[in-house]
Amino acid sequence: MIRGDGGRAIRAVLDRICDKWTMLVVATLDEGRLRFTELHRSIPGISQRMLTLTLRHLERDGLVSRTVYAEVPPRVEYALTTMGKSLIQPALTLASWAIEHNGQIQASRETYDDPAT
Amino acid sequence: MIRGDGGRAIRAVLDRICDKWTMLVVATLDEGRLRFTELHRSIPGISQRMLTLTLRHLERDGLVSRTVYAEVPPRVEYALTTMGKSLIQPALTLASWAIEHNGQIQASRETYDDPAT
DNA sequence: CAGTATCCGGTAGGATACTG
DNA sequence: CAGTATCCTACCGGATACTG
Numbered sequence: 001m002i003r004g005d006g007g008r009a010i011r012a013v014l015d016r017i018c019d020k021w022t023m024l025v026v027a028t029l030d031e032g033r034l035r036f037t038e039l040h041r042s043i044p045g046i047s048q049r050m051l052t053l054t055l056r057h058l059e060r061d062g063l064v065s066r067t068v069y070a071e072v073p074p075r076v077e078y079a080l081t082t083m084g085k086s087l088i089q090p091a092l093t094l095a096s097w098a099i100e101h102n103g104q105i106q107a108s109r110e111t112y113d114d115p116a117t
Numbered sequence: 118m119i120r121g122d123g124g125r126a127i128r129a130v131l132d133r134i135c136d137k138w139t140m141l142v143v144a145t146l147d148e149g150r151l152r153f154t155e156l157h158r159s160i161p162g163i164s165q166r167m168l169t170l171t172l173r174h175l176e177r178d179g180l181v182s183r184t185v186y187a188e189v190p191p192r193v194e195y196a197l198t199t200m201g202k203s204l205i206q207p208a209l210t211l212a213s214w215a216i217e218h219n220g221q222i223q224a225s226r227e228t229y230d231d232p233a234t
Numbered sequence: 235c236a237g238t239a240t241c242c243g244g245t246a247g248g249a250t251a252c253t254g
Numbered sequence: 255c256a257g258t259a260t261c262c263t264a265c266c267g268g269a270t271a272c273t274g
Contacts, residue, residue, distance in 0.1 A: 001209060001212055001213070001216070002140065002141070002144035002147075002205075002208060002209065002212050003141065003144045003145060003148075006161060007140070007141040007144070007160075009212050009215045009216045009219065010140050010141070010144070010208065010211065010212045010215060011140075011141075012215045012219050012222075013211050013212065013214060013215035014134075014135055014140060014211075016222070017131075017135075018131055018134075018135030023119065023124070023127050023128075023131060024119075024120070024124040024127075024128075027119035027120045027124070027127070028120060030119075031120075043124075044123060059229070060225065060226055060229040060230070061222045061225055061226060062221060062222060062224075062225030062226075062229075063222075083218055083221060083222075086214070086218070087214060088119075089210075090210045090211045090213070090214040091119060091127065091211075092118060092119065093206075093207045093210045093211070094127065094130050094131075094207045094208075094210070094211060095118055095119050095126050095127045095130065096118070096207070097130060097203070097204060097207040098126045098127060098129045098130035099118075099126045101200055101203070101204075102126070102129050104179060104200060105129075105133070105178045105179060105180075105200075107179075108177065108178055108179030109177055109178060109179075112176070112177040112179075113177070
């Protein structure tokens with residue numbers, strides 16, 4: 001199935017979720033709707049710029065909803081849409097694989113990098 | 118789980134499979150062991166350079182095995198390792214999600230990009 | 235608070251040419 | 255056949271400063 005369309009299907013997802021922050025933002029929002037600053041605090045290391053960009057992309061793709069409240073000071077809340085939530089399970093499947101095989105991969109790298117072998 | 122370690126687990130996979138060609142190479146090798154040129158032909162658009170790099174990374178991570186036959190002209194065969202094969206299922210889960218939601222995402226983008234709205 | 239604007243360095247990856 | 259070696263560019267993403 002992956003190669004069925006010349007890789008376009010799988011690439012469609014990968015292009016969407018494989019940047020540095022998207023999965024992390026989605027995973028964070030899985031715990032509930034959050035404001036911009038709360039997200040910023042919840043994701044260590046992300047810059048304002050990248051958080052904004054990531055959220056805009058997710059909003060454009062319909063994975064995240066953005067709600068602006070007409071208050072002073074302004075309040076903006078982000079939440080996963082139904083489609084956004086549906087991404088969590090496939091992502092978890094992949095995450096499980098990562099956790100399960102991370103040790104083996106690290107070991108393989110050390111062997112590969114070791115000039116003595 | 119995704120955020121449990123600050124996103125390191127999921128990022129470990131993503132960093133490994135999210136470059137432009139890795140998943141496609143893995144998926145192609147799922148159909149059987151192949152030589153360099155066969156892979157090159159099977160994956161439209163990939164350059165020799167990127168195919169080599171991708172294969173080296175996969176080999177380093179222990180996902181792909183490389184067998185050199187002492188012949189003239191040289192023959193090199195690539196195949197998925199057991200761990201490499203184990204990546205296929207999680208990848209398929211993600212691919213299914215992609216195929217299932219691609220239409221919805223495209224629609225969302227068009228709405229988002231339409232200045233009339 | 236929730237962004238935008240600008241600058242800037244590193245790197246992914248394409249094109250091309252060469253080799254054991 | 256199965257790669258290296260180089261060059262070159264686009265763009266990802268960090269740092270910083272400014273704003274409704």
